[in-house]
Amino acid sequence: MWTLYHHPSHPGSRKVRLALSELNLPCTVELESYWLHRPEFTRLNVASEVPVLLLDEGQSIVGDQAICEFIDEMKPDHSLLGPSLEQRSETRRLLQWFDQKFAREVTDNIIGEKLMKRLTHSGSPMADAIRAGIANIHYHLDYIGWLTERRNWLAGPTYSLADCAAAAHISLIDYLGDVPWADHDDARNWYMKVKSRPSFRPLLSETMAGVTPASHYANLDF
Amino acid sequence: MWTLYHHPSHPGSRKVRLALSELNLPCTVELESYWLHRPEFTRLNVASEVPVLLLDEGQSIVGDQAICEFIDEMKPDHSLLGPSLEQRSETRRLLQWFDQKFAREVTDNIIGEKLMKRLTHSGSPMADAIRAGIANIHYHLDYIGWLTERRNWLAGPTYSLADCAAAAHISLIDYLGDVPWADHDDARNWYMKVKSRPSFRPLLSETMAGVTPASHYANLDF
Missing domain, CATH: 3.40.30.10 (Glutaredoxin)
Structure with a gap:
């Protein structure tokens, strides 16, 4: 194994x-x-x-x-990248979007400050960075909504690695309760679909020592 | 075209x-x-x-x-990734090393502060960040030396995308004259080989408006 x-x-x-x-x-x-x-x-x-x-x-x-x-x-x-060269390029474009752009603009600011500094005992969270992350997330949730309104999933008609990447970042931020779901129905509908897949269950059942997840974190209906 | x-x-x-x-x-x-x-x-x-x-x-x-x-x-x-699944994984490990770790520890600090802030008119360079980038580069040049002493090129016996990635970052820092070549003979030997390939010529002949390259930037023998 x-x-x-x-x-x-x-x-x-x-x-x-x-x-x-x-x-x-x-x-x-x-x-x-x-x-x-x-x-x-x-x-x-x-x-x-x-x-x-x-x-x-x-x-x-x-x-x-x-x-x-x-x-x-x-x-x-x-393939989770997709069947055609064109589809694979679109999936990889979105992988770079979430793993680099979203990471830099949102995840590093919120998770880096609120979670990693606690886990690694490396200083106090910087309020300015957290505020920036929380402000930046709206634009990304809008983009998720825009994409999934036009396609079934983020990169196209089927679930792809782009959905895995986006869900990876967003589930972490949702663990801390910092995703403003109330303002983003389309993104929320996408996340409900992602969250109800069997692949997601192990992530939802897992907690991090000393950091309690938001009360709705593991709920499929939130 | x-x-x-x-x-x-x-x-x-x-x-x-x-x-x-x-x-x-x-x-x-x-x-x-x-x-x-x-x-x-x-x-x-x-x-x-x-x-x-x-x-x-x-x-x-x-x-x-x-x-x-x-x-x-x-x-x-x-393929610039390599012929086998094993070789391709090693090339991709080094791509992530240079495009994310080296970028975060070195390029963002030096190029982000000294070059991008000038090009985009977005404030004064932060001396602390530049110092951090210049301190961090030694460890990466040592690693390049360690790898190329054991292999012919960074990821294995042939030139690969890992060499393109590393050379991309290092050539930018060399444009500003901030690569401490005198302390890193093995990395310098690797860079001389990379630099003398025909693929490198267009990069070396190009300058950025308002930013003069270091005097040795385009020399194949430096």
């Missing part, structure tokens, strides 16, 4: 867990507090970052991009 | 230009000051970020990740 080193505070870890589950690739998950630079873990990844996927033959696949492309190449008939 | 919208201040644009040239995929380049949000450009990419590759049939491929994977899928026999 494969082993995934992950942390629930890390969007890339969440994305990979969703993708593995959607592709029916079973694996054991190991919680890794990667900021502690555990020597056995840094031997798997010198950058000491999650996620890392350890294969049966001892080979490791390092980083969420490498893991997602690896499992996609292994299962071309069930 | 394809058209690439790019900016020389942007590492992802540089990486894509190197990759296109290495794969003998000719294209016209269009300089795009993406921070100005030109309406014709935001119609191609709503995020108003470079690079964007416009294909003959009017379809656009948006973002450096999507473009690199797209041209790799088009030219599987000359």
